[in-house]
Amino acid sequence: MDNLESLVIARRLRVPIGDAPADSPAGWGETAARQLDAALLSVGFTCSPGLLERLASLRGESVIDLGVHVLAAVRTLAGDHVQHNAYFVDFPANVPDTVEFWAGLLRTALLDPVAATTVQPATLNLLDLPGYGRYQHSYADLLAAHAELVPLAGDRVTVLELGASLEVEARELYFSLAGSEAPLAEEDLAALRSLAAFCDGEPERIPVRENRAVVNEVRLAAGRPLLVDTVTDVLRLACGLSGGDVTLTTPTRFRSFRRAERRILLQALDGVATPAKLGDVPRHREPWKRLGERLHPHEYPKFPRAAHVFEVARGVRQAASLNGRVEAALSAGRTGDAVELLGDTPGALMRRLDHLLRSGHSAAAVLEAAESAATGASGRVLLSLREHLQNRLAPAAGRIFANRRGKAWAAPDARPPLGEEVLARAVAVLDEEITRRLPDPGELIVDPDVLDVALPLSGKAVVPGLGMLPRGSLSAVDGELLRFFVHWRQAERRTDYDLSALMLDASYGDPELISWTSYGNDFAVYSGDLTEAAEGASEFIDIRLAGATRPIIIPQVHIYSGEAFDEAAEAFSGFMTRDAEQEGRPFEPRTVRMKSDLRGSGRVALPLVFLRGDDGGWRAKWVHLYLKGHPSFNQVEGNHVTTSLLVRSIVERDHLRVRYLAGLLRAKSSAKEHTTFIGLQPPAGLPEDPRVYTPGTLHELIPA
Template sequence: MRNTIYLRRNRKLIVHPGHSRLPLTYMATAMKNIEYLGFTFSKELMEVLQTLSIEMFTELYHQLAKDLKSIVGANVIFKPMYPDFPKQVMLASTAELYINAMCHYLTFQLPEHVALDRFPLLDQVDLEVIDLGSSEDFDRVIRNLIEAKGSISESDREDIEWVISTSDDLSTVLPDEIPMKENVGFVIGALLKYEKANIKHIAKYMKTATDVLRLAVALSDGDVSLATNTKFRKFKRPERRLLLELLEQCGNRVEDMLRYKNRWIRLGEILHPAEYKSKYNGCKEAFDILRNNKPFETFGGRVEHALRMQDTSLAADLLKNRAGEFARRLDHLLRINEDFSPVVEKFAAIAMNVSTPVLLQVMAHFSHRQERHDMRTFFPKGNVAKAVAIPNTLPDIEGSACETIVQTCKNTLISRFAKLPSLGDVYVDVRLRQYVMPFSQRSASKALRTIVRGSRIEMAAGDTIRFFLWWKEGNVNGKHTGRVDIDLSAVMYDEHWQYVEHISYTNLRSNKYNAAHSGDITSAPFGACEFIDLDIPSIVKYGGRYVVASLNSFTEQPYCDLPECFAGWMMRKYPNSGEIFEPSTVMDRIDIAADTRIAIPVILDLVKREIIWCDLALQKHPHFYNNIEGNQKGMVLMGQAMTSLIKPNLYDLFMLHAVARGRIVEDADSAQTVFAVSEGITPFDISRIMAEFIA
């Protein structure tokens, strides 16, 4: 399992040298087989593998092949309705496509087609290298996840929990401090679950009442982001005492608990602090105030009163004691008073106390504050990846104020980063401007290459992009899903987001563009798949620019209730060569497992030849039929929002580190530290970036 996690996250394997000499035929056969999946071994890994016995190598290889197939999606059988897609769909008559579809809808049987021999794959692919790793490096990967300055994904949490459950010594993965509060609740919950913690061990991580609330939520298998309510389970007496002891040590208890008043009242009914007559007096007092609505003046209440009175001086003076809150309210303070100088000066005085993630977001916000955009886009906190776009009605702010704030943030960050170890000569790839900084990954799906929502990836060589979808119906948690019909669709728009065409089960091919759908399959007891081919030059030639790829659960099951569902895309130069699903050409594969019925994995910008990473849910309850026509308005809005998104980017982050910690060079080959798209520290090293560079 450790190598399964390590391979998925870092493309590395831990292999201990043996004392044998592996026959070269075994090595060559294994490498040829994984080449079909798009991978190969590094020289260092080959050297160690050659010291293994045949039995040891065979065991390692079988697990490796299984893991690699799962990573790219080759662990299932792809059997589309038209086995000679796309040629077969493009050549069939409209009547034939219609009759085949109607027969399938009535009988759920696929039309009988004898697959013709296909030419071997003509595309040349760049193989991804699997390198030799180490136990120390694996522990660092897990430690980086725990130390992340932002929220982590469900997949990240699963990996951490496995390590906690199986490791006897956690000293190499548990840091002295866990910066992200959600991670505190989850990690401590896992330590308690596997009986690897006591109050002395975990008390240092628990600093506020909300930390304790998150722990109670984690122990109840709830949402530690607190975006949704959790039904607390009945805690055992030792667990109740632990939670009360942790809460008793927290300062500013009542104000913190009032933020989640109703949840605390429900939790208090389970903890029963009144049962302990001579203990937990602070907890008893706090619960008494909450339950009986006793008056209690809070810091937030004082700040809100000052803002209502438009007394920015008083508000700023209050907020100076809470630097992070000051930074988050900075735009509001500047909007309600034309004399911005006192606010800007007070912010400069406390900037060194603001966390790095908040400073980076403030810097990015005010860098673009004077630009006029039609929409503002937010990603609400929670486990489902949703985006909210609202009209941009923010009034203007004095440009000099924005410039001063940006420079204050830069100076503070450079000073902070300068205290970190030297990076030597540093190369920073300018293409990193296209990649968004990772601050929140809680709703990110497991993928072949996970990056941050809103980032733009250059398309590989090839004129055809092929989307694929695979899903299965069956039993989940003892309950059968019933018939499951997931539909793969692609909608094309021009540069002004005016609709031009769509490819879906209602329109298997385009009359104008070279685009085709492999056929609508409406039941998947043994698994089912759909494909869409889009020829980029033909779409651009006739004015198309953006393509929104979407998955729609026509039968209304949320994806989290399916045994398996994933999607992805390939770049193909010769779409009629090779198999329809060629693992080595897969650019990305993403699990679709959120509590939603519509997913938008990516948006394509065909003019710039960029893939915009979305990993979004559109809406939970679509209008009328759950198909592409019924969701046009929402898709356009999400498309416009994602293509105009302004977020902090990795180029700016790494340039700050380069200025503070090294000397910038123009050539990657001469650099000691490389920040780039495909070498050195890349946008896909999310956990490392969150732990080591948003520091």
């Protein structure tokens, strides 16, 4: 129950209290509520007037008990649940020159007769130097060396709203995640699984297959009919029941199923294993073989079509997939046949539209087929195609590819251009169909700060956290000082992460670096290199934006050695902004603008890039990418060329943003009986019962 409460607070920024009657002795509940609000302000949060009033009506003891959970949830959200020490106790002051620091350590080691036996100056290994990479002072020493942060108006204040009961809030979050039109991140799928086990019912429509697999786990346990219409739906469910990956990205070790479970799975499989759908089996041939060994289909002769699935997987029975037939037609130059084959799968046709238009077939015929297919494709496919086509108007710096875990690579764009008239007609078809599907927003109120937030067409690579925005979003950066941070704690073996920054000129060249090999320059300074984290370690980079000599700044986290991001006991990163006169500790939660966990199999994390505009102002563009990197010894010096190409491809891409949907919604607005608000955070004074869309619920704007 406590986990669900923390989940609601972190994801919805609402405190679930419900309608319990007021029971506070005079003054005691109000005093406790004010104390809680003061504690929240110290980490950059505050209670809304409604929440404060509701807390004041409770018993003081009840407020304190609730406050413990609320504070724990928001401190974790901001990254303040751990102690952030810095290698140099006075950071950002008194950070030595890199070479002088190394020379000082070497001199000290050579004067120590014991340490000198392990130091070979001819092949200097920094890890051999006593004191290198390990804290030389306690966290208490660091606190004593820094003045308390002086709160300023620019500090972050995130408002916590009054929520309904935990049951109601959890159900709303469950319906929002389960009914999402966009695929969810791994963390959201885990949250969905917890919510599904707690909540009754489910949304009428669950369009994303991975979400459906999670819901099916609960339906199977409750003896309810499964939601399956393809053979792959059954495979995903079997993976979920085995504690594996319902996205089918990583292999699952199937467990032994009970006889009743085997019968249900085979019955569901028999119901959907038509000859047309057997073509999906070869895509996941090996998992199907392993699952067959667990389900024993030969024991269930009354499900013959289920047995066909495993025959296809073993190669005993042939089944051509739709994609295979389409590719064969395109390879033979029979584009018309390919278009006809795709006619029964509108989404697949729309995804291939660019390819079909470049195939040499009549563009008019392809567009006519696309116009017919648009009404049957999902809203997310239409929006993704709309974004794709608007980027075909001009040659791209490069094509970027990213998998569901954010691992990315780039390649030159060798595609021939599409004609402007063709693009204009295709875009018009998409705009018309997307507009048709949007609801009447009533009175539409849009926060200008949200207009440049990208639409969340996929949440797979975006780890939930504080201040997180979808890939491609742009947000203003206020403050004179930009401070990056990373914190990690190793699970079993020595682990060394390195925070670095790559700074480029306007043409993405002339690199300047801040890392463990270069502690600082005239406007940036590094907090020092930590090489192990049994008790946790933090690194920081300060950048004074007014003095920055490069307009592009790319913070990144490298795994130098040890555990991967998703193997470590804990790993997260983010950034803070401060004004020049603010001092305080290296980590001050009320100045944190973004914090999220690090994960994925990549060895280099690129969360976002900072860009200076022509007006001198700075903005962040969110990239959410991971580079494969090397198994060990990753450094910013070794990957800056790859990083530059990836970042340029993201920065120069014209992402589809809230601005686009807001324009379509305004054109459709007619009724005034209700209000729709879209923004980063709902303001006070909205009309009663508005529809509110914030970054955490923007996926609900994607039409079905």
